[in-house]
């Protein structure tokens with residue numbers, strides 16, 4: 001935005017990002033901010049330009065995504081022809097190339113010619129999550145930017161998405177058993193965990209997810225339709241004790257403590273906490 005207002009925008013930007021979709025969302029907001037004819041806010045419902053961007057129908061903004069495996073030459077040619085006429089809608093015309101590393105040699109060469117004859121009113125954004133695969137000739141004609149977004153929760157936990165789903169389902173079922181159904185049979189709760197046959201690293205992630213859940217109850221951060229909203233019936237004191245216990249157990253599991261003993265403690269101490277505080 002600053003570059004734009006200082007009239008220092010380059011003709012082409014290469015944005016490397018770890019999340020193309022989120023990056024596109026932010027970029028479109030910047031573009032709306034530039035084009036908006038009203039006072040821009042995140043939900044400008046007033047002006048038609050913002051609306052046209054929302055429905056991807058603004059004639060002076062083109063978004064190109066890979067057609068199958070590649071971004072094809074025909075797609076770049078179409079873009080070129082499109083911008084041959086000046087925009088009557090906005091001062092500048094803009095295009096966004098999603099997964100720019102998917103340009104094959106042919107389309108990259110066509111793109112290159114387009115970049116070499118810079119029309120001052122056309123600005124391009126090349127988004128990539130594989131910067132190393134961008135052709136050097138393209139790279140050298142772009143200003144580089146990076147946009148890093150926090151990873152999905154399962155990526156933070158360093159596990160695959162399906163593993164995350166599996167453990168998440170187990171967590172839901174387990175918490176419902178111990179916190180809703182109030183099965184006071186410690187042995188039963190303990191057996192349930194044993195029967196899951198989780199290995200040490202799974203148990204660690206399981207405890208991390210459990211901690212994350214209790215922490216979000218503690219901080220009042222459960223999402224509105226969270227499957228864990230039943231935990232809200234417990235007092236702050238109760239949830240805080242469980243949170244602290246989980247932090248302690250997670251420390252211990254890093255110290256090679258016996259996992260069976262650790263799960264014993266989890267089950268027993270949760271029971272104690274629930275008996276002492278509601």
Ligand SMILES: [Zn+2]
Nearest residue numbers: 036044047050
């Ligand atoms: Zn607007």
